[in-house]
Amino acid sequence: MGMGRNQTRPIPCVKEGKLQMATTIQSLTTQNHRKRDRERKIIRGLTFFFALVSVGTTAGIIYELLKETVLFFQEVSILEFFTDTRWTPLFASKRFGVLPLVNGTLLVAAGAMLVAVPLGLLAAIFLSEYASERMRKILKPILEILAGIPTVVYGYFALLFITPILRDLFPETQIFNAASASIAMGFMILPLMASVSEDALSAVPRSLREAAYAMGATKFETATQVVLPAALSGVAAAFILAVSRAIGETMIVAIAAGQQPKLTLNPLQSIETMTAYIVQVSLGDTPHQSIAYKTIFAVGMLLFGMTLIMNIISYFVTKRFREKYE
Amino acid sequence: MDNNHVVLETKNLNVFYGNFLAIKDVNFQVFRNQITAIIGPSGCGKSTLLRSFNRMNELVPSARSEGKILFNGEDIYDPAIDPVEVRRKIGMVFQKPNPFPKSIYENIAWGLKINGFRGSKSEMDDLVEQALRGAALWDEVKDKLDQSGLSLSGGQQQRLCIARAIAIKPEVILMDEPASALDPIATLKIEDLMRELKENYTIVIVTHNMQEAARVSDYTAMMMLTGEGERSGTVIEFDRTSVIFTRPKDKRTEDYITGRFG
Amino acid sequence: MSTLTALRDVTFERNLSLRKLKGKIFEIIAFFAILLGIAMLLTLLIDVFLDGLPWLSTKLFTEFPSRFPDRAGLRSALQGSLWLMVLTAALAIPIGVGAGIYLEEFAPQNRITRFIEINVANLAGVPSIIYGLLGLGLFVRQLGLGRTLIAGAMTMALLVLPIIIVTTREAIRAVPQSIRQAALALGATDWEVSRDHVLVYSAPAILTGIILAMSRAIGETAPLITIGALTYIAFDPKGPFDIFTVLPIQIFNWISLPQSDFHGLAAAGIIILLAVLLSMNALAIWLRNRLLIRW
Numbered sequence: 001m002g003m004g005r006n007q008t009r010p011i012p013c014v015k016e017g018k019l020q021m022a023t024t025i026q027s028l029t030t031q032n033h034r035k036r037d038r039e040r041k042i043i044r045g046l047t048f049f050f051a052l053v054s055v056g057t058t059a060g061i062i063y064e065l066l067k068e069t070v071l072f073f074q075e076v077s078i079l080e081f082f083t084d085t086r087w088t089p090l091f092a093s094k095r096f097g098v099l100p101l102v103n104g105t106l107l108v109a110a111g112a113m114l115v116a117v118p119l120g121l122l123a124a125i126f127l128s129e130y131a132s133e134r135m136r137k138i139l140k141p142i143l144e145i146l147a148g149i150p151t152v153v154y155g156y157f158a159l160l161f162i163t164p165i166l167r168d169l170f171p172e173t174q175i176f177n178a179a180s181a182s183i184a185m186g187f188m189i190l191p192l193m194a195s196v197s198e199d200a201l202s203a204v205p206r207s208l209r210e211a212a213y214a215m216g217a218t219k220f221e222t223a224t225q226v227v228l229p230a231a232l233s234g235v236a237a238a239f240i241l242a243v244s245r246a247i248g249e250t251m252i253v254a255i256a257a258g259q260q261p262k263l264t265l266n267p268l269q270s271i272e273t274m275t276a277y278i279v280q281v282s283l284g285d286t287p288h289q290s291i292a293y294k295t296i297f298a299v300g301m302l303l304f305g306m307t308l309i310m311n312i313i314s315y316f317v318t319k320r321f322r323e324k325y326e
Numbered sequence: 327m328d329n330n331h332v333v334l335e336t337k338n339l340n341v342f343y344g345n346f347l348a349i350k351d352v353n354f355q356v357f358r359n360q361i362t363a364i365i366g367p368s369g370c371g372k373s374t375l376l377r378s379f380n381r382m383n384e385l386v387p388s389a390r391s392e393g394k395i396l397f398n399g400e401d402i403y404d405p406a407i408d409p410v411e412v413r414r415k416i417g418m419v420f421q422k423p424n425p426f427p428k429s430i431y432e433n434i435a436w437g438l439k440i441n442g443f444r445g446s447k448s449e450m451d452d453l454v455e456q457a458l459r460g461a462a463l464w465d466e467v468k469d470k471l472d473q474s475g476l477s478l479s480g481g482q483q484q485r486l487c488i489a490r491a492i493a494i495k496p497e498v499i500l501m502d503e504p505a506s507a508l509d510p511i512a513t514l515k516i517e518d519l520m521r522e523l524k525e526n527y528t529i530v531i532v533t534h535n536m537q538e539a540a541r542v543s544d545y546t547a548m549m550m551l552t553g554e555g556e557r558s559g560t561v562i563e564f565d566r567t568s569v570i571f572t573r574p575k576d577k578r579t580e581d582y583i584t585g586r587f588g
Numbered sequence: 589m590s591t592l593t594a595l596r597d598v599t600f601e602r603n604l605s606l607r608k609l610k611g612k613i614f615e616i617i618a619f620f621a622i623l624l625g626i627a628m629l630l631t632l633l634i635d636v637f638l639d640g641l642p643w644l645s646t647k648l649f650t651e652f653p654s655r656f657p658d659r660a661g662l663r664s665a666l667q668g669s670l671w672l673m674v675l676t677a678a679l680a681i682p683i684g685v686g687a688g689i690y691l692e693e694f695a696p697q698n699r700i701t702r703f704i705e706i707n708v709a710n711l712a713g714v715p716s717i718i719y720g721l722l723g724l725g726l727f728v729r730q731l732g733l734g735r736t737l738i739a740g741a742m743t744m745a746l747l748v749l750p751i752i753i754v755t756t757r758e759a760i761r762a763v764p765q766s767i768r769q770a771a772l773a774l775g776a777t778d779w780e781v782s783r784d785h786v787l788v789y790s791a792p793a794i795l796t797g798i799i800l801a802m803s804r805a806i807g808e809t810a811p812l813i814t815i816g817a818l819t820y821i822a823f824d825p826k827g828p829f830d831i832f833t834v835l836p837i838q839i840f841n842w843i844s845l846p847q848s849d850f851h852g853l854a855a856a857g858i859i860i861l862l863a864v865l866l867s868m869n870a871l872a873i874w875l876r877n878r879l880l881i882r883w
Contacts, residue, residue, distance in 0.1 A: 001672060015626045016710065020534075034429070036777055036780065037777065039777075039779060040778065040779040041778075044687065044690070044694050044777045044779070045687050046686060046697075047686040047687065047690035047694060047802070048690050048694070050682070050684075050686035050687040050690065051686075051687040051691055051695070051704050051753075052682045052704070053683050053687065053691045053746075053749065054687065054704060054707045054708045054711055054749060054753070055703070055704060055707050057707075057711055057722070057749070058707050058710065058711060060722050060726055061714065061718060061719075061721075061722045063724030064721060064722050064724075064726055065718075065721060065722075067725070067727075068725065071637055086812050094589070098570065102703050103602050119620070119621045119624060119625060120621075121822075122617060122618040122621035122622075123618070123622045125618050125623065126618035126619055126621065126622055127614070127622070129614050129748065130618065132387070133387070139626075141624055142626055142629070143622065143625055143626070145629060146625060146628070146629050147866075148787045148803065148807075148869065149629075149632070149807075149862070150806075150807030150808070150809070150836055150861060150865070151807070151810075151840050151845075152807070152809045152858075153632070153636070153807075153839075153861070153862070154632075155840070155843065156636070156839070156843050156851075156854060156855065156858060157632045157635060157636070158852055159630070159843065160635075160639070160843075161635045163632070185624060187628045190625050191625075202688070203593075205424070207422060207424035208424055208426060208427075209385075210382060210418075210420060210424070211420065211424045211425075211426065211487065211490070212426075213382065213385065213409075213410075213413055213418065214380060214382060214413050214417060214418035214489065214491070215413065215414070215436075215437040215441075215494055216410050216411070216413045216414030216415075216437070216440070216441055216494065217437075217603075218410050218439050218440075218607050218608060218611050219411070220607070220610055220611030220614050220615070221440045223608065223861050225436065225440070225615070226426055226436075229426075229427070229428070230426070232426050240431070241713065244713055245713075246712075246845075247715070248715025248716070248717065248718070249714065249715070250715070250717045250809075250810035250837075251809050251810055253409055254810075254840075255840065255843055255844070257822065269755075275715065275810070278717055278720075278721070279717070279810065279813055279814070282720070282724075282813050282814045282815075282816060283813065288729065296721065297721060297725070300717070300718055300721045303715060303717075303718065304714065304718050307713060307714060307715055307718075308710065308714075310713075311709075311710050311713040311714075314713075315706070315710070316621045316708060324741075325380075408608075409603060409605075410608075411604060440607075442603055536764060
């Protein structure tokens with residue numbers, strides 16, 4: 001890459017005619033070269049433009065969210081948005097306190113992490129420290145399938161398989177509840193948690209493991225007391241990424257967790273997450289200028305902000321982790 | 327050869343990686359409280375031989391060995407013997423310093439803890455200090471024991487690794503080119519330290535640096551690639567270092583030492 | 589455990605067998621964590637199959653949605669998914685692969701490049717429903733495309749773009765530097781090196797990434813709901829400017845209905861969706877094993 005770029009630079013010099021050859025060949029070369037150079041410049045420009053599309057996407061997201069959010073806050077005070085404890089923009093008596101939605105989002109995400117973190121971390125340690133090469137080659141792709149299943153399928157599974165079991169175990173469970181969404185989401189996120197953590201564990205230099213073994217440590221002691229602490233920042237990045245994924249997940253909660261924004265910590269109750277609210281409004285035919293239309297952008301802005309912060313933290317944590325061992 | 331107490335002895339040792347015979351038919355001894363150097367051209371199996379002594383080779387999945395390695399007369403490759411136990415008694419210092427990303431104190435205390443040290447905090451402090459003094463590092467780090475081991479210079483890190491190894495009181499310390507990643511001054515310090523350490527420990531050192539072998543070791547084992555297509559390493563000559571460097575018996579040893587080889 | 593008497597040491601309480609036992613227990617627990625994940629996967633698949641198999645019939649492919657379960661089908665949803673996939677691929681592949689080539693082969697090491705790279709990394713972590721809001725605000729409203737296939741495809745293309753860029757870069761990076769140098773030494777420009785060598789050799793890996801990105805697009809639901817892909821479409825979409833629905837939205841719609849017959853239909857739809865995804869993934873694996881150059 002660096003090499004590739006530098007080596008091409010001298011080529012334009014040829015065009016200036018420094019190479020003294022038979023003039024006919026010289027002119028041919030020059031003409032040929034001009035054409036090639038033009039093609040090269042066009043492609044460079046075009047691909048640069050394509051690369052800029054990603055910047056445009058980010059800018060577009062921020063612009064669209066901000067535009068409607070500003071309109072929203074012309075009608076609703078920021079103070080009400082962040083402190084009111086009721087969220088009823090679709091009712092006659094409208095209240096715009098986003099806290100119940102945030103509460104629902106965090107409740108489901110926390111439940112999902114209760115499933116994904118221990119299982120994912122154990123799976124990562126097993127894959128990186130215990131499994132043979134063959135075992136890893138079989139187990140990893142199977143786990144990855146979990147991440148490839150569409151979320152609408154998890155929603156089906158949560159509502160029609162997990163919820164009935166929960167209702168048998170805890171009769172007070174509501175049909176739509178946070179717990180079943182959490183469990184399904186936890187298994188969906190498990191491969192992400194496992195594979196990012198495993199990358200971190202595998203990045204710990206072999207010399208460190210050897211140092212521990214050379215002192216008479218067992219495999220368990222080496223894995224949990226040397227390798228895991230050394231990979232901790234990488235594991236932390238995996239955790240943050242997983243939380244961010246859980247917060248932004250939509251279909252599972254839209255199907256299984258309900259549409260009742262409320263401030264509760266009881267996972268057996270029906271709640272509503274930020275994402276599920278956006279789906280709820282999108283399903284109805286909401287007029288463009290209405291306040292309900294604006295609420296989904298305001299909620300979306302908050303959601304985007306939350307995940308953005310987490311992605312940035314995870315990005316820098318990962319970067320520092322990589323620097324440590326390179 | 328004099329009748330010192332033999333701590334380690336290999337008998338017809340062969341080590342394979344898969345089907346590849348890395349070292350073959352190695353026979354030599356390591357004497358108590360002496361420094362034994364293993365020298366030879368690169369790729370001749372010096373590190374493989376060294377790593378056989380504490381069964382670190384087993385961490386490579388395809389590795390397998392034949393023959394015996396006796397430690398105080400008992401075969402460490404006996405199926406009843408646990409490699410963890412072996413490594414506790416035969417410590418190791420690696421080519422590149424590899425302190426744990428923990429505090430200087432924890433780097434040393436950890437080995438004691440996992441090996442079942444049950445003493446009080448002050449006893450632990452004493453042992454940590456002892457180990458750091460033993461590695462000639464105490465004066466440089468005594469005021470910053472809670473700093474990361476990674477904050478030290480390369481030479482200090484390597485001495486920390488030596489301190490870590492001696493803290494659990496092994497009988498033998500294996501050193502795999504311990505100074506190759508260090509500058510000349512740090513190297514000198516490590517070499518001085520080795521001479522001190524041999525009062526209490528038996529040291530086996532792999533080095534590609536013949537001057538270093540001549541400076542620090544009492545005995546030298548010369549390794550060379552031999553066999554079909556010269557692919558398997560073996561010890562071609564083993565003797566007192568003074569003999570190896572002045573009156574080698576093997577022509578190949580002489581060529582190598584005088585620089586006519588490789 | 590040990591017979592090595594010389595290794596016994598009085599100053600340490602070694603208790604190696606207990607330490608080993610702890611390790612063994614931990615290993616078993618860790619293995620069970622993986623097994624639990626796999627068991628959950630199997631449970632999910634079996635549950636869906638048991639629910640959906642009775643409803644799986646050719647009628648699903650020929651009938652439009654209906655409020656009578658025995659007459660309901662996925663015809664418009666399947667066609668919508670196919671349309672959407674083709675349009676998304678047509679938009680996302682050139683842009684994604686192009687951006688990947690630029691970042692890996694042409695981009696100078698400067699702040700603009702760093703900024704683009706951070707952007708791509710961040711976009712990969714943006715929740716899909718946010719893309720839906722972008723599509724709703726920008727394509728549906730501002731560009732006035734309405735709730736059409738093209739608006740959906742543009743939204744989906746932006747969503748899968750980071751995946752294609754990242755996999756393209758990885759594929760390109762796997763081509764050894766020596767190949768580039770050999771080509772440059774023959775007087776090729778950097779674009780010629782990319783076009784005739786780097787892209788050719790990395791094509792199987794790039795293609796694998798594209799298939800994975802497309803399988804992500806085909807299963808996505810949330811952003812399309814947000815831009816307003818309707819759930820009841822009783823005609824065949826004819827072109828990019830028609831309104832549409834897709835397979836996962838129709839499944840979602842059936843799950844949301846209270847009658848259990850519709851849940852059976854939803855499960856049958858899921859079986860079809862999973863079968864499509866499975867064949868795409870199998871294709872990706874086959875491509876990788878068959879065509880990938882191992883340097």
